[in-house]
Amino acid sequence: MEHRLTLLRAEVDKLLFECSRSEIRHFFHHLYGVSKFCALLAIKRGVDAELAAAAGLLHDIYQITHKSAENHAEFGAPVAEKMLRAVGGYTDEEIAIITTAIARHSNKNVVHEPLDEVLKDADVLDHNLNSNDIFNTNRQTERYVKTLIELGCKAGINI
Numbered sequence: 117m118e119h120r121l122t123l124l125r126a127e128v129d130k131l132l133f134e135c136s137r138s139e140i141r142h143f144f145h146h147l148y149g150v151s152k153f154c155a156l157l158a159i160k161r162g163v164d165a166e167l168a169a170a171a172g173l174l175h176d177i178y179q180i181t182h183k184s185a186e187n188h189a190e191f192g193a194p195v196a197e198k199m200l201r202a203v204g205g206y207t208d209e210e211i212a213i214i215t216t217a218i219a220r221h222s223n224k225n226v227v228h229e230p231l232d233e234v235l236k237d238a239d240v241l242d243h244n245l246n247s248n249d250i251f252n253t254n255r256q257t258e259r260y261v262k263t264l265i266e267l268g269c270k271a272g273i274n275i
């Protein structure tokens with residue numbers, strides 16, 4: 117039996133491969149990028165890295181399934197829940213943790229639970245380190261610099 121995260125990735129990949137070429141490029145990069153940053157920050161902060169990786173992988177899923185960014189965090193939570201239940205192996209509590217983080221991830225000016233914050237910071241890291249988004253006006257610079265400093269990247273203070 118394959119690991120549940122591997123099964124979840126396969127489900128996400130199926131959806132991604134139905135997208136246009138530019139969407140495929142963007143979302144593979146971003147979802148897997150955020151998922152990996154989630155794992156890194158979760159390990160650093162003593163949060164469940166596997167659940168964080170799953171949250172990162174699914175956080176923008178609504179944008180893929182519904183082709184809309186509007187309220188995608190909130191609307192994405194039930195989409196993610198459906199996928200987690202279809203994959204199986206996740207308890208109700210784990211599903212609640214993952215989907216809560218997804219629902220809250222656009223609310224970056226508020227501090228929520230540790231796993232929620234891991235997802236928000238991972239999202240900001242990926243946006244800032246992706247050259248396509250480097251001139252994005254919504255870079256969440258304060259959160260980005262704070263995370264860089266936490267990771268020991270002192271040069272980041274001067275961005």
Ligand SMILES: [Fe+2]
Pocket residue numbers: 175176188189221222
């Ligand atoms: Fe998002």
Ligand SMILES: [Fe+2]
Pocket residue numbers: 146150175176239
């Ligand atoms: Fe995102």
